[in-house]
Amino acid sequence: xxxxxNRYMKDTKIMGCAVACIVVGFIALHATVSESxxxxxxxxxxxxxxxxxxxxxxxxxxxRTHGHTFVQIYDGDFLDVPFFNAxxxxxxxxxxxxxxxxxxxxxxxxxxPEKYTVIPVTYGVCxxxxxxxGLSDHAPELxxxxxxxxxxxxxxxxxxxxxxxxxxxxVSGVITSSYPKNDSYCSVLYSGLRxxxxxxxxxxxxxGYGIPTDEGIVLLWYRWIDxxxxxxxxxxxxxxxxxxxxxxxxxxxRISHGHIFVIIEDATGCISIPIFADQQLLxxxxxxxxxxxxxxxxxxxxxxxxxxxxxxxxxxS
Amino acid sequence: xxxxxxxxxxxxxxxxCGILTGLIPGIHVNTLLPxxxxxxxxGIHGAVLIFSLALCHTYVDFIPSTLLGVPDAxxxxxxxxxxxxxxxxxxxxxxKLTVIGSFGAFICSCIAFFPLSLMLSNLYWIISPLIxxxxxxxxxxxxxxxxxxxxxxxxxxxxxxxGIYGHIxxxxxxLPDDIILFPIFGGLYGLSTLxxxxxxxxxxxxxxxxxxxxxxxxxxxxSVIKGGIAGICVAVFPGIGPSHGATVVSSRSSxxxxxxxxxGVNTANVIFGLAVLYMLGKSRSGAILAIQDLIxxxxxxxxxxxxxxxxxxxxxxxxTLVLAQVVIRMITRIKYRYITLISSSIxxxxxxxxxxxxxxxxxxxxxxxxxxxxLLGIRRIHCMSVLLFPILIYYFNIVV
Numbered sequence: 001x002x003x004x005x006n007r008y009m010k011d012t013k014i015m016g017c018a019v020a021c022i023v024v025g026f027i028a029l030h031a032t033v034s035e036s037x038x039x040x041x042x043x044x045x046x047x048x049x050x051x052x053x054x055x056x057x058x059x060x061x062x063x064r065t066h067g068h069t070f071v072q073i074y075d076g077d078f079l080d081v082p083f084f085n086a087x088x089x090x091x092x093x094x095x096x097x098x099x100x101x102x103x104x105x106x107x108x109x110x111x112x113p114e115k116y117t118v119i120p121v122t123y124g125v126c127x128x129x130x131x132x133x134g135l136s137d138h139a140p141e142l143x144x145x146x147x148x149x150x151x152x153x154x155x156x157x158x159x160x161x162x163x164x165x166x167x168x169x170x171v172s173g174v175i176t177s178s179y180p181k182n183d184s185y186c187s188v189l190y191s192g193l194r195x196x197x198x199x200x201x202x203x204x205x206x207x208g209y210g211i212p213t214d215e216g217i218v219l220l221w222y223r224w225i226d227x228x229x230x231x232x233x234x235x236x237x238x239x240x241x242x243x244x245x246x247x248x249x250x251x252x253x254r255i256s257h258g259h260i261f262v263i264i265e266d267a268t269g270c271i272s273i274p275i276f277a278d279q280q281l282l283x284x285x286x287x288x289x290x291x292x293x294x295x296x297x298x299x300x301x302x303x304x305x306x307x308x309x310x311x312x313x314x315x316x317s
Numbered sequence: 318x319x320x321x322x323x324x325x326x327x328x329x330x331x332x333x334c335g336i337l338t339g340l341i342p343g344i345h346v347n348t349l350l351p352x353x354x355x356x357x358x359x360g361i362h363g364a365v366l367i368f369s370l371a372l373c374h375t376y377v378d379f380i381p382s383t384l385l386g387v388p389d390a391x392x393x394x395x396x397x398x399x400x401x402x403x404x405x406x407x408x409x410x411x412x413k414l415t416v417i418g419s420f421g422a423f424i425c426s427c428i429a430f431f432p433l434s435l436m437l438s439n440l441y442w443i444i445s446p447l448i449x450x451x452x453x454x455x456x457x458x459x460x461x462x463x464x465x466x467x468x469x470x471x472x473x474x475x476x477x478x479x480g481i482y483g484h485i486x487x488x489x490x491x492l493p494d495d496i497i498l499f500p501i502f503g504g505l506y507g508l509s510t511l512x513x514x515x516x517x518x519x520x521x522x523x524x525x526x527x528x529x530x531x532x533x534x535x536x537x538x539x540s541v542i543k544g545g546i547a548g549i550c551v552a553v554f555p556g557i558g559p560s561h562g563a564t565v566v567s568s569r570s571s572x573x574x575x576x577x578x579x580x581g582v583n584t585a586n587v588i589f590g591l592a593v594l595y596m597l598g599k600s601r602s603g604a605i606l607a608i609q610d611l612i613x614x615x616x617x618x619x620x621x622x623x624x625x626x627x628x629x630x631x632x633x634x635x636x637t638l639v640l641a642q643v644v645i646r647m648i649t650r651i652k653y654r655y656i657t658l659i660s661s662s663i664x665x666x667x668x669x670x671x672x673x674x675x676x677x678x679x680x681x682x683x684x685x686x687x688x689x690x691x692l693l694g695i696r697r698i699h700c701m702s703v704l705l706f707p708i709l710i711y712y713f714n715i716v717v
Contacts, residue, residue, distance in 0.1 A: 025630075
């Protein structure tokens with residue numbers, strides 16, 4: 001026996017509150033979803049598949065192929081951002097802000113961009129008196145050290161709008177060799193560390209800041225100083241494989257199987273300079289251009305052949 | 318808009334699952350989690366689905382406990398007051414009180430969410446060491462409030478017995494952690510209540526579905542806030558379950574106020590579970606743990622889940638009230654003796670299926686202990702020592 005049958009909607013107040021709650025929830029949910037495309041999340045938090053997210057990071061690698069642009073960004077972790085059928089005006093070191101769907105490709109998280117912004121960044125090292133960005137001196141109010149600035153590009157009046165704080169790495173060492181790699185160059189330090197940069201660099205002292213990758217460090221800012229010329233007796237004291245620069249007079253020259261063997265001498269000693277056939281074109285050297293009595297400056301790697309030290313040249317001038 | 322609609326779809330799906338787990342005795346939110354994680358195509362969707370399920374469950378699971386006397390760990394204390402109201406022809410009011418309690422606690426939790434979240438870590442470190450003393454005070458207070466010396470003696474005996482029972486069953490590895498409470502509470506409060514009901518009541522009296530509440534607004538608000546505060550404490554402090562929270566806040570309340578407070582504890586617990594995950598990085602329930610595995614808990618995700626919870630709460634309120642009316646119509650057509658038999662069978666059958674002979678043994682012992690307070694003329698809240706004793710042992714690091 002029931003009392004009050006067919007009075008389901010008697011509880012109008014609480015039902016009304018419930019409906020109002022649903023409406024408020026829907027509005028809040030829609031607003032939050034719309035907002036979600038604006039706020040950036042750390043790359044490390046992206047463990048989802050096919051969820052929307054916004055991320056921001058420094059472009060650490062760009063690979064263009066078949067009309068696609070594959071970009072990798074870094075904010076402490078790496079994220080692949082493939083732009084399919086699109087040529088994007090972007091360079092390593094720019095900041096890419098991207099919103100899109102997260103997916104997985106070959107076990108790696110990637111974000112398929114629906115909206116993106118490329119922000120140029122100025123990198124520089126400040127001292128007490130000036131900030132060396134490689135472009136201009138500015139912003140003396142910045143603290144000494146490395147800075148990554150999203151700044152006005154007008155020379156002389158660059159004002160810091162926003163400073164980026166990503167985990168950058170400081171690097172310094174002596175470049176032993178350098179070679180082209182994809183669209184940039186790779187320099188190998190004496191320590192074995194590989195640095196990726198543009199443009200090409202010769203052997204020399206390098207100090208810089210960059211972001212770490214599996215293969216080495218992508219340089220965002222660097223200062224390169226050429227090797228100091230030293231005496232032959234001093235140069236041979238370096239360990240084998242170390243880059244050296246010496247200046248001396250050619251005392252002999254001979255050709256064997258197309259290779260040119262030169263011995264140079266200074267006041268402290270002499271050393272052999274083998275110029276192999278396949279290197280002659282690269283160095284712009286011919287047998288006729290090296291005449292005994294001529295003074296030359298040789299930059300190269302200290303090496304050894306049958307117990308005798310020699311310099312494998314990378315530059316002869 | 319598509320993403321919003323998709324999320325609403327997941328809210329509705331979560332609600333449906335919550336209704337399912339709420340209505341079927343013995344099926345806990347954690348039981349469905351492994352299956353749920355197979356369906357969503359992203360972490361956010363999965364989190365919304367699970368959160369919706371957990372929240373909706375806290376509303377609907379009072380229907381079987383209030384109307385059929387079949388409890389789970391979260392609703393165990395609502396059985397007696399709910400049953401009392403059912404037998405007074407106010408079954409629908411009992412369910413409605415739990416709905417208002419849950420909904421009120423939800424609103425309180427949403428309002429307090431961000432301000433309290435900021436204080437959460439400090440609060441946690443300040444209050445955490447005091448928890449065992451609060452529990453100890455509560456046990457002492459509930460025993461002393463029996464007033465006469467003889468009853469105090471009985472209360473000590475029942476508390477001690479329930480505590481030993483709880484320690485043995487919970488510290489031994491008889492059954493998995495997520496299911497052990499079902500036979501314990503099924504025996505202590507479910508089966509024992511039903512056995513007494515068979516003896517005392519022949520038919521279910523006519524039920525009023527007019528939806529009126531015999532509670533004044535001020536006391537209603539006070540009970541709802543008490544439930545909300547208890548739920549927040551349950552979410553923040555480890556080792557405290559919804560039953561403990563409800564026990565502490567409602568030890569001497571009237572049945573109606575009791576239902577209001579108890580129901581709010583679970584809902585506030587679910588909402589503040591999110592705050593604890595966000596601020597302390599800790600998860601206090603299976604659902605929050607699953608959400609933690611799916612998403613990075615940042616302010617945006619919190620806003621998303623809280624927005625979803627508004628939708629879920631609205632749906633849960635409507636569906637619980639409608640379902641309660643349907644169930645009341647069904648049970649009033651059946652003799653109460655049959656209902657108690659059916660309910661008892663559901664408990665025994667479900668415990669048997671889920672936990673086997675061991676579970677049935679635990680159920681039987683729990684039932685005997687659950688009958689003692691009634692036979693000795695004391696309150697059954699002393700049976701809650703089944704959980705309070707193990708917590709004290711945990712906090713005081715007592716080796717037994």
